[in-house]
Amino acid sequence: MGVVKESVVDRWKWSLDPVKGYSIGDAYQMFTATDQNPNRANMYTICHKQLPLKVSLFVWCLFHNCLPTKDNLLRRGIVHPDATNCVGGFALPETADHLFITCSHFSQLWVLVRSWLGFSSVDTFRAFDHVVQFGQLGGFPRSSHHFLKLIWFSCVWTIWKERNN
Known part of the structure; x- marks a missing residue:
C-alpha cells in the first residue's frame, strides 16, 4: 500500500x-x-468536430491513464489506501478500465445503449479496446463508425460526470 x-x-x-x-x-x-x-x-x-474539446481531452486522458481515478490519486499520494474503492459500491479498486467498462453499476449503461442500437456484444476489459470494438461493430456500415464512436465518447463522459456527482 x-x-x-x-x-x-x-x-x-x-x-x-x-x-x-x-x-x-x-x-x-x-x-x-x-x-x-x-x-x-x-x-x-x-478528435471529432462534433465533439467538445473538453470531451476529446478527457478521452485522451482516459486512454493514457491520467484521469484522477482513485488508483491514480493513490499513486500520487493524494488519497489514503483505504479510500480507493469504486464509487459503484462493490468494494473493488477504482481504475479507469474498471470504472468505465467492468463496474457492475456503470456497465449497465453499455447494456442500455446496445439495446437502444439493437445489437449485443461481449465487452472487453480495456477502455481503448472497448471503443475500437464498439466503433467498428459488425453489421453497421462503415459510414456509421464515427457516429458509434461519438456515442461511446458520450457514454464515458456521462459515466465520469455521474461518478463525480
Whole structure:
C-alpha cells in the first residue's frame, strides 16, 4: 500500500520540451510529424468536430491513464489506501478500465445503449479496446463508425460526470 504524502507538489511535465514546457506548436508537430506515429492514429480516433474539446481531452486522458481515478490519486499520494474503492459500491479498486467498462453499476449503461442500437456484444476489459470494438461493430456500415464512436465518447463522459456527482 502507498503512503499518503501530505506536502508533496504534484506537477505536470511536458516531455517534448521540459525547459520551456507545453506549446500547441510542439503538440501539433508531434501528432503530424509522420504517418508512422502511433499517437496520430489515436488523435484521429478521439478528435471529432462534433465533439467538445473538453470531451476529446478527457478521452485522451482516459486512454493514457491520467484521469484522477482513485488508483491514480493513490499513486500520487493524494488519497489514503483505504479510500480507493469504486464509487459503484462493490468494494473493488477504482481504475479507469474498471470504472468505465467492468463496474457492475456503470456497465449497465453499455447494456442500455446496445439495446437502444439493437445489437449485443461481449465487452472487453480495456477502455481503448472497448471503443475500437464498439466503433467498428459488425453489421453497421462503415459510414456509421464515427457516429458509434461519438456515442461511446458520450457514454464515458456521462459515466465520469455521474461518478463525480
